[in-house]
Amino acid sequence: MSRRETIWWLVAAAGILLYTLFPVAWIVSLSFKSSADIANGQFLPTVFAAENYATIFTGDAAELFLPALRNSFGICLIATAISCVLAMFAAYAIARLDFPGKKLILSTALAVAIFPVISIVTPLFNLWRQVGLYDTWPGLILPYLSLTLPISIWTLSAFFREIPWEMEEAAQVDGATTWQAFTKVIVPLAAPGVFTTAIIAFFLAWNDFVYGISLTSTGASRPVPAALGLFSGASQFESPNGPIAAAAVIVTIPVVVLVLIFQRRIVAGLTNGAVKG
Amino acid sequence: MASVEMRNIVKKYGDGFPAVNDVSLDIADGEFMILVGPSGCGKSTLLRMVVGLEDITSGDMIIGGQRVNDKAPRDRNLSMVFQNYALYPHLTVYENIAFPLRLKKADGDEIRRRVTEAADVLELHEHLERKPANLSGGQRQRVAMGRAIVRAADAFLFDEPLSNLDAKLRGQMRTEIARLQRRLGITTIYVTHDQTEAMTLGDRVCVLRKGLIQQVASPRELYEQPVNLFVAGFIGSPPMNFLPAKAHGGKLETPFGTIVLDQRRADAVGERDLVLVGIRPEYFEDASLVDEATRDVGTVFRATVDVTEWLGDSQYAYLPFDAPPEVAAQLRDLSRELDSDQLRTQAVVSIDAASRLREGQEAQFWLDSRKVHVFDPASGDNLTRDAEAGAELTRMAGEDRAAQVEQARAGALG
Numbered sequence: 001m002s003r004r005e006t007i008w009w010l011v012a013a014a015g016i017l018l019y020t021l022f023p024v025a026w027i028v029s030l031s032f033k034s035s036a037d038i039a040n041g042q043f044l045p046t047v048f049a050a051e052n053y054a055t056i057f058t059g060d061a062a063e064l065f066l067p068a069l070r071n072s073f074g075i076c077l078i079a080t081a082i083s084c085v086l087a088m089f090a091a092y093a094i095a096r097l098d099f100p101g102k103k104l105i106l107s108t109a110l111a112v113a114i115f116p117v118i119s120i121v122t123p124l125f126n127l128w129r130q131v132g133l134y135d136t137w138p139g140l141i142l143p144y145l146s147l148t149l150p151i152s153i154w155t156l157s158a159f160f161r162e163i164p165w166e167m168e169e170a171a172q173v174d175g176a177t178t179w180q181a182f183t184k185v186i187v188p189l190a191a192p193g194v195f196t197t198a199i200i201a202f203f204l205a206w207n208d209f210v211y212g213i214s215l216t217s218t219g220a221s222r223p224v225p226a227a228l229g230l231f232s233g234a235s236q237f238e239s240p241n242g243p244i245a246a247a248a249v250i251v252t253i254p255v256v257v258l259v260l261i262f263q264r265r266i267v268a269g270l271t272n273g274a275v276k277g
Numbered sequence: 278m279a280s281v282e283m284r285n286i287v288k289k290y291g292d293g294f295p296a297v298n299d300v301s302l303d304i305a306d307g308e309f310m311i312l313v314g315p316s317g318c319g320k321s322t323l324l325r326m327v328v329g330l331e332d333i334t335s336g337d338m339i340i341g342g343q344r345v346n347d348k349a350p351r352d353r354n355l356s357m358v359f360q361n362y363a364l365y366p367h368l369t370v371y372e373n374i375a376f377p378l379r380l381k382k383a384d385g386d387e388i389r390r391r392v393t394e395a396a397d398v399l400e401l402h403e404h405l406e407r408k409p410a411n412l413s414g415g416q417r418q419r420v421a422m423g424r425a426i427v428r429a430a431d432a433f434l435f436d437e438p439l440s441n442l443d444a445k446l447r448g449q450m451r452t453e454i455a456r457l458q459r460r461l462g463i464t465t466i467y468v469t470h471d472q473t474e475a476m477t478l479g480d481r482v483c484v485l486r487k488g489l490i491q492q493v494a495s496p497r498e499l500y501e502q503p504v505n506l507f508v509a510g511f512i513g514s515p516p517m518n519f520l521p522a523k524a525h526g527g528k529l530e531t532p533f534g535t536i537v538l539d540q541r542r543a544d545a546v547g548e549r550d551l552v553l554v555g556i557r558p559e560y561f562e563d564a565s566l567v568d569e570a571t572r573d574v575g576t577v578f579r580a581t582v583d584v585t586e587w588l589g590d591s592q593y594a595y596l597p598f599d600a601p602p603e604v605a606a607q608l609r610d611l612s613r614e615l616d617s618d619q620l621r622t623q624a625v626v627s628i629d630a631a632s633r634l635r636e637g638q639e640a641q642f643w644l645d646s647r648k649v650h651v652f653d654p655a656s657g658d659n660l661t662r663d664a665e666a667g668a669e670l671t672r673m674a675g676e677d678r679a680a681q682v683e684q685a686r687a688g689a690l691g
Contacts (some may be wrong), residue, residue: 166363169330172350173357174377174424184376188367 024252031245038241039167061231061243067219068227072251075137075223076205079144083201084194086145089154092182094153095160096168106154111152113117121214135217143211148201155200159193160186195262203255224251278463279341279431280306281327286336288322296322298488300336302634307682309458309465311479313472315511315616318487319434320468327466328355328434328677338542341431351380357427357434361441361491362417364424371405374423381428396425398457415446419453426457432464439474448534451477455612470616472512476500480678481671484508494667495674501648502667505655509555509650510615513594516648517555518624519611521604524549525650533600533624534578536646542661546651552660555650558593564641565635575645582638583623592630596642607654633636 030038031052033045040046054079094102124143125134133139163186171181187194188250212226222230231240281304288297297319304310312320323332326338329350338345345353356377364373372379374395378388396402399419409417411422418438425433433578435454439447447596455478458465469475475482476496484499484507486492490505495510503509509517522529522536527543529536531554538546546552562575579595610617634640649659 164361164363166359166361167365169350170357170359170363171365171376172330173328173355175351175380175428177349177351180380184380189365228334269636 020149020268022186027245027248027252030241031214033242034243035238038239043091052242054071054245054248056247056250061240061247063219064227065224065247066221069251071137071140071221072206072223072225074255075140075144075221076202078137079141079205080198080202081147082141083145083148083152084198087149087188087197088194090153090254091156091160092186094157104178109150109153113154117147117208117210121210124211125214134215135221137221139215140211140221140223143215144205144208147170147204147208151204152197152201154273155191155197156190159190162191162193199258199262202258206255208252278306280304280308281310281432281464281466282337282339282359283323283327284337284339286338288319288326288331288407289334290523292309295334297326297489300485300490302483302490302493304464304466306464307462307537308369308598308678309455309467309478309480311475311482312466312468312485313470313482313511314477314485315614316470316686317487318485320485322472322479323468323485324436324468326543327599329353329358333627335662348542350470354431355434356374356428356430356432357436358418358438360424361436362409362410362421364417364420366409369406369408370401370412370420371421373409373420374401374427376424376427377608385501392423393428395427398426398460399423413503415440415450418442418450422454422457426461429462429475432466433458433503435465435469436469437469438467439469440471442564454478459681459685462685472514476512482512484511489607495671498667498670498681501670502664503555503650504662505659506553506555506611506652506654507614509652509659510611515558515625515627516612516615516617517557519553519555519608519652520598520624521600521654522552522651524552525634529554529649529651532600533642533644536576536644536649538646538649538661541663542651543674545660548667549653551601553604553654553656554651555652558622558625558627560642560645560648561624562645563628563632564643566629566632567643571645572643574644574647577643579641582634582640585634587630590630592632594626594628594634595623596626597621604654 009243029044032050033040034047034049034051037046042116055061084172087206090105093099094106122208128134128139133142133209146240167185167189168181171185172178176184207225209225212223213229224247228244231247232245281302283300283302286297286300287295288572289295300319300323302310312318312323322331327335327340329345333346340353340355357519365376368376374392374443375388378391378494383391392405396405401416401419401423404412404420409420411421418441421438433464438454442450451474454467454629458478467474467478475500479496481493482496482499485491492499492508494502499508499512503512506519510519520531520533522531524530524546527538527540527546529538529546529552536554560575567575580598582680583595583597585595586593605622607681608622611617626644628634628642649661650659652659
C-alpha cells in the first residue's frame with residue numbers, strides 16, 4: 001500500500017469511527033448530566049453527576065430497572081443457549097447430510113428471520129393470554145427463539161461446511177461413533193463458530209423491544225428495552241432522558257464485554273493445520 | 278492381521294454411473310497391494326469401500342473371513358492415512374496419536390506406552406506436545422501414520438498419502454512407508470496415481486481403468502508382460518512407445534524400419550494391416566555404441582533427433598515419426614487418459630549418457646527386438662503377452678516377499 005493510500009484509509013476509518021461512536025459518546029455524556037443540565041446545549045455536562053445512575057440502581061427507577069435487568073439476562077441467556085444447541089444439530093445435518101427438504105429448511109429459516117415481528121405480536125399476545133404464557137419467561141424465550149434460531153442455523157451451517165469432511169471420517173475410522181466424532185472432533189473445531197453465533201443470537205434477543213413491551217406487563221418478565229420505555233421523570237414536567245441514558249449505558253456494557261472476551265476466539269481460525277497448507 | 282477379499286464389488290452413484298465395476302481382488306495377509314490408475318479410475322472409491330466410508334452397491338467385502346458390508350468403519354478395525362492427513366487440529370501430536378486408544382478406553386499407562394512406541398518408530402518424540410498447525414508437511418504425515426499404527430489394526434489403508442509432499446520428501450517417506458510395512462508385516466492397501474510409488478512399494482499392483490481391473494500382478498510382470506495397451510502405457514517412465522505397423526510374414530513394418538519377430542510372437546500376431554508395436558525407451562540405443570555381440574538381436578534404423586535431454590546418468594532422445602491420422606488420434610486419446618497430453622507422435626528413446634547425438638542430427642539407432650510387444654489397436658489387447666513368463670515373475674516376487682515377512686517376524690520375535 002502506498003503512503004497516499006494509507007492516509008486515505010486512515011481518514012476513511014476515522015470518519016466511520018466518528019459516525020458510529022458519536023451517538024454512543026453522546027449517550028454516555030447525557031447519562032452524566034443532571035436533570036437541570038440536560039438542556040445545557042453543550043456536548044459535555046457542566047458538572048459530572050452520578051445522579052442518573054443512582055436513580056436507576058437505588059432511586060425511583062430501581063424497582064423498574066433492576067428486575068428488568070435480571071429478566072433480560074435470564075431470558076436472553078436461556079434463549080441463546082437453546083438456540084445454539086438446536087442450531088448446532090440443525091446446521092450439522094444441513095452441512096453434512098443430503099436429505100429431501102434441506103433447501104426448504106434453509107429458506108424457511110430465512111423467511112422466519114425476515115418476517116416482520118410486529119405482524120405476529122398481536123395474535124401472539126392473545127394466544128399467550130389464553131395458554132397462560134403471558135408475562136412469563138417462557139413467554140418471551142419462545143418468540144426470541146424465532147429471532148435467534150434462523151440466524152444461528154445459517155451462520156453455524158456455514159462454519160460446519162468449513163470443517164473438512166475428512167476430520168470426521170478419520171475419527172470414524174479411528175473407532176468413534178457418529179456421536180463421538182461430533183462431540184470430540186467437530187464441536188471443538190466449530191467452537192469459534194458457536195461463540196460467534198451465540199454472541200449474535202444474544203444481541204438479537206437483548207435488543208428486542210416489540211415482544212418485550214407487548215408480551216409482558218410486570219417486573220416478572222419485562223426486559224430492559226421495554227422497561228426503559230416506561231421510565232418517567234421526577235415530575236410530569238421533567239423528561240426521564242438522564243436515567244434512560246444511564247440505563248442504556250449499563251445495558252451496553254455486557255455486550256461490549258462479551259465481544260472483547262470472545263473476539264480472539266471468534267477471529268482465531270482454529271482449523272489451521274488440520275489439513276495440508 | 279487379516280486378508281482382504283473383494284467379490285464382484287460394484288459401486289454405482291445416484292446417476293447409475295458405475296465408479297467401480299465388478300472388482301474382485303484377493304489381498305493376502307501381510308501383503309502390500311497397490312491400487313493404481315489415472316484420476317477418476319475408482320481407486321479411492323474402492324479404498325473407501327474397504328474402510329466403510331462409502332456404501333457398497335453390490336458384491337461382498339470380506340475382511341479376515343468376515344463379511345463387513347454392513348459394518349460401520351469403527352467395527353472394521355482398519356486404520357487409514359488420508360491424503361490431507363486429517364489430523365485433529367485442536368489436539369496435540371500426542372493426543373492425535375492417542376485418539377484411537379482413548380476411544381477404546383485404554384488405560385493411561387497403556388496409552389503412554391503405545392504412543393511412545395509409535396513415536397519411536399516415527400521419530401516424533403520432540404514434537405509430541407506440539408499442535409499439528411506448527412508441524413511441517415512431512416511431520417504431519419508422520420503423525421497421521423502414527424495414528425494409524427498405534428493400535429493393532431487388521432490392515433493399513435493409505436489414500437495417496439504422499440501427494441501433498443514435495444518431491445524430495447516424497448522419496449524419503451516412500452522408503453519410510455516401505456520399511457514400516459516390512460517391519461510390521463501388516464496387510465496394506467495403498468492408493469496412488471504415481472507409478473513410481475506403485476512400482477517401488479507394492480508386492481502386487483492392481484491397475485484400474487474406469488472402475489475396471491485391468492491387471493493384477495507384481496510390478497515386474499506389469500512391466501514385462503502388460504496385458505493391454507493401457508497397462509503398458511501407464512507403467513514405466515518415460516512411457517512405452519507405440520509405433521503403428523503392418524504385420525506380414527513374421528515381420529513388422531514400422532516407421533523405424535522392419536522388425537523381425539521370433540516364431541512364437543509371429544504366430545500370435547499373424548497377418549494384420551495395422552498393429553501397434555510397444556517398445557520401451559530402454560530397448561533403444563545409439564547404434565554407434567552397441568557392441569557387435571548384441572547388434573544382431575536387434576534392428577538398426579535411421580531417424581532424425583528432435584530434442585535430447587541429458588540427465589547425467591541417462592539421456593533421452595525424441596524421434597518424431599509419421600502415423601496414420603486414426604492412429605495418431607488413438608495415441609492422443611490414450612495419452613490423455615493416462616493423465617498426460619502428448620501432442621505429437623514421437624518416440625522417446627533412452628540412449629547412453631555418453632552419446633554425442635544432438636538436436637536436428639540424423640543418426641543410426643538400434644532397437645532390441647526381443648522384447649517388443651504387439652497390440653491390437655482396436656481392442657488394445659497385447660497379442661504377444663507370455664502369460665506363463667508373467668506368472669513366473671509374480672510367483673518369484675511372492676516367494677521373495679514371503680521370505681522377507683518371515684524374516685521380519687522372526688526379527689520382531691527375537
